[in-house]
Amino acid sequence: MKCIPALELYLFLERELSDRRKAEIKTHLSSCPKCQESLEKRKSLVHAMEHIPSLQTPRGFSKQVLSRINPLKPSLSECLKAAAAAFVFISLLGFVFLAFSSHSLADLIVQLFQSIIHSSQEALILGIKFIKTISIFVNAFLQLTRLLIQNILAVFTVLSTEIQIFAVLISVLMAIGIIFYFKQKYILGDKG
Amino acid sequence: MNDDNELVQQTIKGDDRSFEMIVKKYQNSIINYLGQSLRNTNLALELSQEVFIKVYSSLHTFNPKYKFKTWLFKIASNHMIDHWRKKRIKTISMDHPFKKTESSAPIQISSNQIPALQKLELKELGEKIEKALDILPPKLRELFVCRHINDMSYDEIAELKELPVGTVKNRVFQAKEMLKDHLEKSI
Incomplete structure (x- = not known):
């Protein structure tokens, strides 16, 4: 029998080998001084590895971790992303309806800009305190949204039934797409 | 359902005490794994906290079919690994066979060196x-720490590092031989 490789001697010392292989090695060791010496060289190391000092966990470690953890709720950035996505969705919806609308694009854009300028003015006047500024932006956003919806509804009423059905279908498909995206990203999580 | 999976489910339902139990159960292993692999206790404590925070926020993605540990x-x-990448710590390539340096090449130990090794408590x-x-090179050290400080089986390490079991055994062996040679030289 050939001499035992050092790797296998470690596995022998760590009891990682099958009973059959262990028996073979024991037989070989009994008649091979070279392998016996090789085994002895590694025995102390293997035994000492069980005595490697471990690092001590500081007291209160788990409390520190818990204090840094937020409850399982969306973070601010996730809320902002959701708000941005909602804005994009509503805007897209508006453009879809606009495509079938008798209103001119220029009118709507002017209205939008007027609304934005008006909202910005309000925000600048009332935005001395940070929290108030935030609330004004939210209000401005809601106003824009309402304006868009009002325009959409106004356009919707003058459309033919076929176009109305088509527009509703497009909207539903887009809504499903967005819901699916958020479900993948935030509910099921990123598996990558 | 094992204990870990039950604790995970309870945490997802909002029971933070269950997560505290998870942290307490594994904090020592994680701190030792990171601390000994990085050779920096303070950094390991910081990274360990970040690991548990990451675990908490990803619990809903945990598949109970797999072992929580x-x-x-x-x-x-x-x-x-992210930390290493950020710090650009030089690591030896694992794609090539380990190059035996002079210090890691098998050395013939004179007979009086062995008793000296044995004398040490x-x-x-x-x-x-x-x-x-x-x-030890960082990647070998990490595997050695998993095996001999965290007491993980070769199979567990192979699953963790997505390496063949034989490769893990071989790398842990390389680490031990390097340590043996170093200790023999220093005695």
């Missing part, structure tokens, strides 16, 4: 091994 160590391992030798971990 392996999943947890996978997150810790990835977090450490195991505890003292354990401390020397701990200090000698510095000489």
